[in-house]
Every structure is written in C-alpha cells, then in structure tokens.
Amino acid sequence: MVNPNAPSVTITVHAGRNLVAKDKNMLGKKTTSDPYVQIFAHNDSKQQLGKTQTKPRTLGPTWEQSFKIPLDLILREQQKHNGGPNSSLLLVIYDRDLVGSNDAMGSVYVPIDSPSSQKWHTVTNGAKPHFCKNASGELLVSVSIDKPLSIVPGNMIPVQSSQIDVGLAWDADFNLKNAVDLDAACVALDRNGKFLMDETVYYGNLSNRNGSITHSGDERTGESSGDDERISVQLNRIPSNVLALYIILSVATPKKTLEQVRSTRVNIYRKQAAATGAPGHNNGSGSGKPICQFVPSERGPFSTMFLARLARDSTTSDDWMLCPLEVGDPHARDFGSVIPHVKGFTRDLLPNIDIDAGERIAVMRKNGVIRLRDFGTRSLREEFSQTEDVENATFRELSFGLAWDITNGANIDLDASILCLGADYSLKDQVFFNRKTSDDGAIQHSGDERSGASAGDDETIRLKLSDIDPSILYLGITINSYSGQELDDVSRASCHLYDTAAKRDIMTYTLTNAQELDKYTALLVGCLYRTSGNSVDWMMRLISEPGHGKLAKDLLGQFQNFLRNNPPPEPEVVIEPEIDLSYTMPAFKPIKEDEDIVL
Numbered sequence: 001m002v003n004p005n006a007p008s009v010t011i012t013v014h015a016g017r018n019l020v021a022k023d024k025n026m027l028g029k030k031t032t033s034d035p036y037v038q039i040f041a042h043n044d045s046k047q048q049l050g051k052t053q054t055k056p057r058t059l060g061p062t063w064e065q066s067f068k069i070p071l072d073l074i075l076r077e078q079q080k081h082n083g084g085p086n087s088s089l090l091l092v093i094y095d096r097d098l099v100g101s102n103d104a105m106g107s108v109y110v111p112i113d114s115p116s117s118q119k120w121h122t123v124t125n126g127a128k129p130h131f132c133k134n135a136s137g138e139l140l141v142s143v144s145i146d147k148p149l150s151i152v153p154g155n156m157i158p159v160q161s162s163q164i165d166v167g168l169a170w171d172a173d174f175n176l177k178n179a180v181d182l183d184a185a186c187v188a189l190d191r192n193g194k195f196l197m198d199e200t201v202y203y204g205n206l207s208n209r210n211g212s213i214t215h216s217g218d219e220r221t222g223e224s225s226g227d228d229e230r231i232s233v234q235l236n237r238i239p240s241n242v243l244a245l246y247i248i249l250s251v252a253t254p255k256k257t258l259e260q261v262r263s264t265r266v267n268i269y270r271k272q273a274a275a276t277g278a279p280g281h282n283n284g285s286g287s288g289k290p291i292c293q294f295v296p297s298e299r300g301p302f303s304t305m306f307l308a309r310l311a312r313d314s315t316t317s318d319d320w321m322l323c324p325l326e327v328g329d330p331h332a333r334d335f336g337s338v339i340p341h342v343k344g345f346t347r348d349l350l351p352n353i354d355i356d357a358g359e360r361i362a363v364m365r366k367n368g369v370i371r372l373r374d375f376g377t378r379s380l381r382e383e384f385s386q387t388e389d390v391e392n393a394t395f396r397e398l399s400f401g402l403a404w405d406i407t408n409g410a411n412i413d414l415d416a417s418i419l420c421l422g423a424d425y426s427l428k429d430q431v432f433f434n435r436k437t438s439d440d441g442a443i444q445h446s447g448d449e450r451s452g453a454s455a456g457d458d459e460t461i462r463l464k465l466s467d468i469d470p471s472i473l474y475l476g477i478t479i480n481s482y483s484g485q486e487l488d489d490v491s492r493a494s495c496h497l498y499d500t501a502a503k504r505d506i507m508t509y510t511l512t513n514a515q516e517l518d519k520y521t522a523l524l525v526g527c528l529y530r531t532s533g534n535s536v537d538w539m540m541r542l543i544s545e546p547g548h549g550k551l552a553k554d555l556l557g558q559f560q561n562f563l564r565n566n567p568p569p570e571p572e573v574v575i576e577p578e579i580d581l582s583y584t585m586p587a588f589k590p591i592k593e594d595e596d597i598v599l
Contacts (some may be wrong), residue, residue, distance in 0.1 A: 008111050008293065009074065009459035010144045011089060012066040013037050013052050019059045019123065022095035022103045032057045034096040035105060037139070039351050040262055043090055043107075043127050049074070054096045059137070068267065070295055070429055071145070074112075087175035088147060091139060092130045093123065096431060106135025110143060113392055118142045130383045152324065154586040156313075159320040162236050164291075164310065167227035170264040179202075180261050181252040185335040186213055191243045194580070195339050195361075197496075197508055201231060202335065202363065205494075205510045208255055212237035213245070227267070233310065235320050243349060244311035245340050246325075248335045249296060252365070257303055258296040258328070258407045266294040266307055268322075294326060302328030309585075311349060325586065341403035344583030358547035358570035362507040364542040369569055371531070372465075372538045376504045397464050397500040401457030404493040404511075413483040413488050416459045417552030418443055422574055425560045428472050431461060432552050442467035444473075462500060463528070465538055472498035475528040476559040478552045479511070481521040487546070488517035495525060497540065507540060521545035524555050531566060541568065 016037075021030040039050035050067030088560060089112055093105040120138040125131060137589040150531060168184040188199035188208070208214075212433045218228040224526030233245065249266060251258055257262060258593065289477050306325040311460035313321045325345065333336045362370045365596040402416040417432035419483040420443075429438050436445040446460040463475070479495065481487055498504060509525060524545045531537045543562060547555050 001092065002098050002178050008068050008070050008145070009089070010066055010068045011050070011091075011110065011112075012142045013063045013091065014118065014142065015060070015062045015064070016093065016137055016139050016141040017060045017120075019061070019093065020060060020105050020132065020134055020136045022105060023057075030211035033105060033165050035060060035061050035094055037063065038092045038094060040090045040092065041074045041144075042081040043082040043130065046076050049077075049089070049263065068265075068290070068293065070265070070293060073295060078128060079407075081504055089119075089143075089236070090130075091141065092126065093135075093421045103571075104130045104132040104135075105134045106137070108139045108141070110141050112143055112145070119370075142292055142538075153326050155323060157322045158313070159235060159270070159310070162234060163232045163271050164322070165269040165271060166231040166233075166307075167267045167269065168229040168264075169227045169267075170261055179199055180256050182228070182264065183250045184226065184266075184332065185216070185248045185250070186215070186230055186231050186233065187246045187248055187335050187339075188213075189244045189246075189342065189346055190241045191350075193243075193346055193350045195342070195359070196242065197361070197505060199239065200335070204363065204508075205397070208239075209237060209492075212236060212239070219354050229326075235310070240318075244309055244346055246309050246345065247307040248304065248338065248342075249255070249307055250332065250334050253332055254333075256307060257301040257330075258299070259301045262297040264296050266296065268292050268308065280545055292324060293318075294324075295386065296328075299326060299328050302330055304329040304332040304334075306338075306341065306345065309345060314349075323585065325543070327583070327586075336361040341418040341583040344565065345585055348585050359504070361505050362540070364507055364509075365538075365542040366542060367566070367569070369541045370507070372506065372528075388501045397462055398464070398497060398506070399500045400461045400495065400497050402459045402479060402493075402495045403457045403492040410484055413481070414458070414490065414493065415480045415482050415486075415550075415552070416461055416462055416495070417476075417478045417480065418445075418463075419471045419552055419556060419559055421474040421476065421560070421563070422471050423473050425474070425563050427556060428469070430552060432458070433459075440467060440472075441541040442469070465528075473530050474563060476552075476555070477527070478555050478559075479523045480550055482550045482554060483551070484516060484521060487511050487520055487523055507542070509542070509544070515542070517546050520548060522547040522555055522563070524559055527559075527563070539568065 004301045012054050017032060019035055022033045023030065032052050033314045036054040037052045038048055041049060049069050050135055052065045055061035068345065078267040083491065088109040089214055091108040091110055095103040104126065106123035107130055108151060112119060118140060119564065120140050123135045123137045123139060124510040125133055168182060170182055175552055177373055186200065186203035191198050199213065201208055201213050203215065206215045212234045214232050250450045253283065270289050270291055276447060294307055299305065306327045308325055309323045310320055313319045328466055329341065331443065337360050339359045340355050340357050343353050346353055360375055362375060400416060402414060415433050418430065419427065420429040422428045422439065429444045431438050431445050433445060433447065435448060442464040444462045477520060487493060488511065490511065494507040494508065497506045517523065524543050524547060526537055526540060526542045528540055531539055547558050549555060
C-alpha cells in the first residue's frame with residue numbers, strides 16, 4: 001500500500017488547442033492529428049504514470065481525464081533518472097499512427113509544488129526521446145494533492161458507506177509492446193467457510209446472483225485510460241449467507257510478476273450506491289471518495305496478491321469491516337488456485353474452518369488445459385501419491401452440469417451433449433437428450449429439460465472415466481440452443497464440471513453476457529482427453545468456440561477440425577508443490593488515536 005503519510009498527486013488533462021498537425025490529407029498536406037497524452041516523472045523515464053484516450057482527427061482535443069499518482073512513486077522515478085526530485089511532471093503529446101511509430105507532438109512540464117485549479121500550459125519541442133521540432137499549442141491541466149487515510153494492513157475499519165468500489169489500473173508497456181494481462185476478482189465465503197462460486201465475480205462471471213457485486217469486464221492490455229477493471233460491492237444488498245469477500249489481484253500473463261508491472265495501482269473508493277443496473281465497464285478515475293491505494297510492484301515478485309477483506313464484524317452481524325491485507329503469493333495466477341489461502345485468512349472469523357490444501361477450481365481461459373487429478377479432493381490426491389495403480393486412484397465419477405433460467409418469460413431449451421472420438425478423430429459414440437447412455441455405459445445423460453425452470457443444474461451428464469471404452473480418446477462437450485436463442489441472451493446460463501462424489505467444482509464457465517457468443521446458438525465448450533501413454537489419466541481443455549446448430553452433431557466437423565489443427569498442449573496451471581496453510585490475517589493494528597476512521 002502507498003505510504004499512509006505520503007500524499008498523492010491527481011492530475012487532470014482537460015483539453016488541448018492549436019496543436020501541431022502530423023497527419024496528411026489526400027493532397028499531402030498536414031491538416032490534423034490523433035493526439036493522446038502520456039505522463040512521466042522524468043524525460044528519461046520509461047515508467048508511464050498515466051495515459052489519456054486517443055482523440056481522432058483533431059487539433060483541439062477534449063479529454064477530461066484524471067490520474068491519481070502516488071507521490072512516492074513520482075519521487076522514486078525522479079531519483080532514478082535525475083539524482084534527486086524535481087517539482088514537475090512531464091506531459092508528452094503523441095500522434096497515434098496505425099502504421100509505423102507514433103509521432104511526438106510536443107511536451108509540457110506541469111509544476112506539482114504549487115497545484116493549480118486549471119491552467120493553460122504552452123507546448124514546447126521537448127527533448128529526446130520525445131522531441132518534436134515544430135511543436136505548437138497549449139494544454140489545459142489542473143493539479144491537486146491529496147493525503148490518503150492512514151490505513152495499514154491489520155487495521156479493522158467500520159464501513160458505513162453503502163458501496164465500496166475497487167479500481168484496478170495499469171499502463172501498457174512503453175510503445176504498447178509486451179502487453180500484460182492483470183485480473184481482479186472478488187471471492188466470497190459463506191458463514192460456514194464454504195467457497196461460493198455463484199457470489200464470486202471475475203472476468204468470467206461479471207455479477208453475483210442478485211447483482212450486488214459486479215465486475216466491469218476483462219481488460220487484457222492496460223491500454224485503456226483510468227481504471228482498467230472495476231469491482232463494485234453494494235454492501236446493503238449482499239446475500240445474508242455471505243460472511244467475507246476477498247479482493248484478489250493476479251497476473252494472468254505467464255512469466256510476468258506484479259513487480260515487473262510497475263505502473264499497477266489499485267484504488268479502493270467509498271460511495272453511495274447507484275441505481276441497480278447491468279454490469280458494464282466503468283472507465284475513468286471513478287466517483288467516490290478514495291480510501292486507500294495499493295502499489296503492488298513495491299511488495300516483491302508475486303504473481304497474485306491478496307489486497308483486502310470485507311467481512312461482517314461477527315458471524316451474526318450485518319455490519320461490515322474493511323481490512324487491508326497486501327499479502328503476495330509467488331505461484332498462483334488466478335483466484336481459483338488460492339482458495340486454501342483465502343480460508344486461512346478467515347480463521348479469525350471461523351476458528352474451526354476446514355482447510356483442504358488442494359481445494360482449487362480451474363479459472364480457465366480459452367485453450368487452457370488442466371490435469372484433472374490436480375483438482376481432486378484430499379483423499380483422491382492421497383490415493384494418487386500412495387499407489388502405482390493410477391486406475392484405482394482416478395475420479396470415481398465426474399459430472400457436467402448445465403443451468404439456465406426462464407428468460408423474459410419464455411421457456412428456453414438448451415441441450416448438453418458429449419461427442420466421443422477415436423484416435424483418428426472419427427465419431428465412435430455420442431450422448432445427448434435422445435440417446436442417454438453410451439455404448440459402454442460409462443456416460444449417462446439426465447434427460448431433456450425444456451424450460452430452465454428447475455433449481456440447480458437443468459441438465460447433467462455423468463461420466464465414469466475409468467469405464468470409458470479404451471478406443472475413445474476424446475470427449476467433446478457441447479451446448480446447443482434447441483429453441484434457437486443466442487446463448488449470450490439466455491438468463492443466468494452457465495456450466496460446470498465437478499467431482500460427483502465430493503460435489504466440488506473443477507471448472508466453471510459462464511455463458512450469459514459473454515460477448516463472444518453474440519449471434520451464436522451453439523458452443524463447443526471443451527474436450528476431455530487421455531494423457532499420452534496413459535489410458536486413465538485425463539486432461540481437460542477449454543475450447544470455447546461458438547457455432548451454430550440445434551444438435552451436437554452440427555458441431556462434429558468443427559470439433560474434428562479443432563483437434564487436427566491444435567495439438568494438445570501441456571497443462572497451463574502450475575500446481576504449487578506444497579500449499580502453505582499458515583496464511584492468517586495480519587496482526588491487529590489499532591487505528592491512530594488522532595484519527596476516527598469510519599468509511
């Protein structure tokens with residue numbers, strides 16, 4: 001977290017006028033530009049502190065974008081390149097080119113030691129690497145300095161605001177190269193310490209069941225301005241069974257850490273809840289009063305960080321407390337791999353909480369691969385480790401569940417099916433609503449649900465992997481809209497693969513509001529396949545390719561072509577060799593005596 005005694009600088013880029021033209025018209029004359037502004041602590045620094053949107057074809061752009069920058073981050077960058085701090089920030093104007101490199105349009109040095117409400121600053125030619133020999137015009141900029149509340153890990157702060165927002169922002173690498181994907185998630189536990197997937201929000205599930213927790217959507221580059229991802233929590237609407245919410249940040253890009261993404265910042269705001277609506281991208285610096293800001297790069301080479309916890313102040317109360325955590329993990333790249341850690345942080349609320357070191361769920365992206373036994377129960381993993389006979393230690397039974405709700409008063413008919421292929425990708429068997437059992441008896445369909453009115457899963461397919469015909473190597477999981485609705489429009493449509501005996505999810509996927517399913521009525525969800533040289537050890541690959549058709553056979557050719565063109569890769573989820581179960585809440589630290597903080 002930012003030094004609690006250090007202020008931050010908020011700089012607002014309002015507008016520009018009479019800027020230099022860099023783009024030619026059809027006659028070869030330079031008449032316009034596509035300007036955007038980058039913020040740096042020093043001319044030689046490559047650490048971008050902020051970046052506005054690009055305004056196309058104008059020499060008088062209006063941005064009205066604000067950037068909140070920790071003062072200690074500014075001072076560190078200036079110390080690195082200048083040998084000491086100075087009293088200005090550098091704003092560089094660039095012309096965005098779709099082909100070739102972007103062109104500098106001039107520079108402005110904005111004083112931060114004497115903040116101004118609004119002031120026009122003359123654009124100068126600047127210096128290399130941002131030099132522009134014919135710069136012109138002015139930038140309208142305002143600067144303010146804010147001191148955050150003195151909040152540190154271990155504080156327990158009462159929350160009276162009806163809404164808490166968490167904004168995640170980072171900047172693309174210099175010149176938009178080497179994009180890094182960060183993900184924010186809000187993970188929910190119930191009053192018994194059980195992980196609640198339906199109440200957890202992340203890029204694949206943008207809203208919990210009643211809409212009280214929402215996610216703005218996935219940003220994969222950091223190229224947007226303001227907050228790239230935002231989570232909103234309406235505390236007065238959280239379901240009564242939810243005890244605690246954990247805000248978690250992860251680096252999805254392999255081999256990258258938070259320490260390397262130095263521009264990353266996470267702001268927590270308090271605000272009054274807005275009118276209820278569908279989740280959407282709330283870009284920009286955001287409204288509401290800032291509570292605190294985290295700079296994860298300062299904490300070390302972690303790939304995941306537990307930022308903060310929102311929890312009821314007792315298991316019987318509806319009052320909420322905020323506690324900053326700022327604890328990192330060097331292995332995990334998604335929240336699904338750190339559920340044991342989350343439960344460890346909950347021991348102060350539930351001393352007898354059951355923690356299984358291997359409890360995890362695959363938060364998979366397209367083309368992601370996992371080995372199923374890595375996601376088994378504690379007893380199953382022990383069997384794998386204690387026997388050389390893998391067949392006797394495999395999953396007893398897996399189930400694929402498909403659920404949806406009545407949509408706009410209309411009954412919807414979705415169908416889940418399995419396509420069984422051999423080594424040459426030929427169709428060996430299939431299981432669907434009109435053929436409920438495979439020839440070997442290992443795969444069984446629950447039957448056709450034609451409305452979505454049932455509670456829980458509307459259709460279920462059970463798979464006894466150890467009994468599947470050895471000549472079958474690939475099991476394609478498909479979803480079809482028999483009634484013809486586009487899959488992204490079906491209310492609360494989702495699917496999951498789970499351990500039938502333990503009733504524990506291995507993988508989940510949300511269909512509703514998935515933009516890639518717009519205009520499509522079918523989905524090739526994924527493929528279960530045997531590992532090389534092992535007839536009983538299975539992998540799961542998330543394919544997530546949309547298609548068209550009322551029946552699974554309509555996706556057969558698409559499935560076969562995918563397998564031919566995409567050889568199975570290695571699993572993407574790296575399992576920690578030893579899960580550390582010692583994670584606990586930071587030692588309690590009272591709030592400073594001279595501060596009475598209530599959020």
